[in-house]
Amino acid sequence: MEFATGALGTLLPKLGQLLQDEYNLQKGVKKDIEFVTRELDSMRAALSDVGEVPQEQLNNTVKMWARDVRELSYDMEDIVDTFLVRVQGSEPPSKRSVKRFIKKIASIVSKAKTHHEIGQEIKDMKERVKEVTERRDRYKVDAITPTKTSVDPRITALYTKAASLVGIDGPREELISQLTREDGRRSSAEQRIVSIVGFGGLGKTTLAKAVYDKLKPQFNCTAFVSVSRDPDIMKVLKDILYELDKNEYKDIHNTALGQQHLTDLVHEFLENKRYLIVIDDIWDTEPWEIIRCALPENVLKSRIITTTRIIDVAEHVGGCYKLKPLTHHNSKMLFYGRIFGSESDCPKQFSDVSQKILKKCGGVPLAILTTSSLLANKSRNIKVWYDVCESVGKGLANNPSIDGMRKILLLSYYDLTPTLKTCLLYLSIFPEDYAIWWDRLILRWIAEGFVQQGDGRQSLYEIGQSYFNELLNRSLIQPADMDEDEMNPVYCRVHDMVLDLICSLSREENFSTTISGDCMQMTSSENKARRLSIHNTSWPTINMSKLRSLTISSYALINTMPPLSCFNLLRVLDLEDCNLLHHPSLEFVGILFHLRYLSLADTGYAGELPREIGKLQFLQTFDFTGTGIKEVPLSIFGLRQLMSLEVGDSSRLPTTSGLRNLSSLELLRMNVDSAYVAEELGHLTQLRVLCVTLRKDLEGRWEESICRVLVGSLGKLHKIKTLGPCLDYPKIPSFFTLSPSHQFLATCMEH
DSSP states (O other): OOOOOTTHHHHHHHHHHHTSGGGOOOHHHHHHHHHHHHHHHHHHHHHHHHHTSOGGGSOHHHHHHHHHHHHHHHHHHHHHHHHHHHHHOSSOOOSOHHHHHHHHHHHHHHHHHHHHHHHHHHHHHHHHHHHHHHHHHHHTGGGOOOOOOSSOTTGGGGGOOGGGOSSOHHHHHHHHHHHHSOOSSSOTTSOEEEEEEOOTTSSHHHHHHHHHHHHGGGSSEEEEEEOOSSOOHHHHHHHHHHHHOTTTTTTGGGSOOOHHHHHHHHHHHHTTSOEEEEEEEEOOHHHHHHHHHTSOOOSSOOEEEEEESOHHHHHHHSSEEEOOOOOHHHHHHHHHHHHTSSGGGSOGGGHHHHHHHHHHHTTOHHHHHHHHHHHHTTTTOHHHHHHHHHHTTTTOOOOGGGHHHHHHHHHHHHTSOHHHHHHHHGGGGSOTTOOEEHHHHHHHHHHHTOSOOOSSSSOHHHHHHHHHHHHHHTTSSEEOSBOTTSSSBSEEEOOHHHHHHHHHHHHHTTOOEEEETTEEEOSOTTSOOSEEEEOSSSOOOSOOTTOOEEEEOOHHHHHHSOOGGGGTTOOEEEOTTOOOTTOOOOGGGGGOTTOOEEEOTTSOOOSOOOGGGGGOTTOOEEEOTTSOOOBOOGGGGGOTTOOEEEOOTTOBOOSSSOGGGOTTOSEEEEEEOSHHHHHHHTTOTTOOEEEEEEOBOTTSOBOHHHHHHHHHHHTTOTTOOEEEEOOSSSSOSOOEEOOTTOHHHHHHHHO
8 A cells, every 4th residue: 555644644743732731621532532542543553564565465455444544534633623723713813902802702602612522523533443443453454564576577677688778878888988997086996886876767777787798708707686675685695696606606595694604705705806796776775885895895996886766875885877868869769669660660640649658758768668568569549549648647557568667666656754655646736747846845745744843953844855855866756947056956847657656546545636638536536535636627526525735727717616615624725827817806715724835826816915814823835926916914924833925026015013923934035125124034033045125226226224234134044044036037946055244145235
């Protein structure tokens, strides 16, 4: 079961919060909460174990049980969040004590009713938890253990004839050169390592085998062994010995030897020999460190090649060689050669659809081979070709011919932590080829509750950033536009084959519902949509009573969607790029008390921002860049949990005191048009990223008085790392790194 934890990660801490005295729950309710917490914690442990088991090894009863646990966790979190909203209230703090007193008196009756309701709902949930627990015992979920994959899906790469390989010559010669050329820093006689890194299915094993076969005659002894995702180091060491000398070690796998003894045997065998060793498919540095001890550093020009999907592992091993996708020319050779023999033999009517399919394959050899194999026996049915083309990237390409590709990618998926699995699945809400701004993605993860607070040394945003970097590191997402230094990605994309996998998994787990054209990715109409992403002009007829996340990119939908009161559990409302130029009002936003993320970016909305925005006491992210909003209501300064605020170029924050109240802000983009606002910034001590537009005088110079105050404020912001100017385009491609002297602003003042 690939995704199985639901809302348990965020629910359990909230249940613990309810047990605190400040919520004044009855003793019986607290006992029920304690019972539910224990059972859910036990379920989470069981689900984590289930998540390690390949899907094909699970029966339907276990899958149904995991689904029930997920739905239970979502429903229960909805109950808890609703209770917290009612108890804590939706109004921001008021300075008028009389008004505050009247509101407090008026809320006593409603809060008493709320406490009674939460008690009854917890009791109902307790019964559901008991039922699910009984089914767990009945299905013996805890007895499920992962088994080793019986067939290695990469095995064919080791037996592909060199003559049939396309585009291998260039990388092979580059790699051989890296292994053999004079270095200048060290003698060529010293041991040298090259680690091939790249996306699953890119051909790392194939390339390593091609280099191995060509160089093998030059060495005294050679070995090609695989480590795999769940390595048995004893077996790996025995495999090396067997490969080195099949006669002497023909019975090594039946010999009971300890790890140190095996390490010594390998080391002694290689110590005075020139060797070539390939260690294929490394997933972690720890197995490598053990293997490394067995490979002596002699001065006999010995060479080691490793392969991995993880950049950090490759850099740790050394000699990192990043394998690139096939060129378009080589992609065509491989694709057309498999189906028609050559491109010239391809019927003209298949040309356009072939180009579209190749684009989706993105130069990944395994993707090209699996897709061409699927089409090889359908070379005269163009409708099937278009159907296959349209299905890739939507999770609908369920065909035995692409099982190999799916298994290759699933290896990377299974190796993720439950949290990273969830974050990766979340990418299924974006359409294919979509450039995803990395800040947008991280802030949405936080709003959904996927990012969990650690030991307090890092903020939620910094933890989310580490998740993003880990997915990049594992080649599961790909950098798109890079910053000016070519160091950090501003946007990322998901390879169509990965998108196809995560859309398929998302649909199976009812994780999200994506609607594009006539295609709706959802398990069945009976399920409640929890996350909805719409990229067309028709509103779906599905159950949205439990909707948590809504992403819309069509103006027509705004005018036809149901009343927002139907979505009272909404945590994420993302209208980025949705045309709201002529939309009259956003008053509906004020009733979405659970909202954590609100984006109006690049919508062109030119109306007023309602004062009810101040009621959204849980709001963490608010972006209204690319809008025509002129005035921002004073109530915005009551959003004490706001961590990211991006203000449109034409918008002005209230000039009265209040900006300093947004003490949770970590990312801020705004106009600074007065020394007063510049001074207020100095109180936002959690700021890490600040992007400002300064007011200019009649001569086009930034006003010196504002700059000086701003420099003084920056001196108080000890956590700030990056500073950038607000430019004409909506997103910032790069930031200026701050130095203690703030040279950026000093230079601005001079010019």
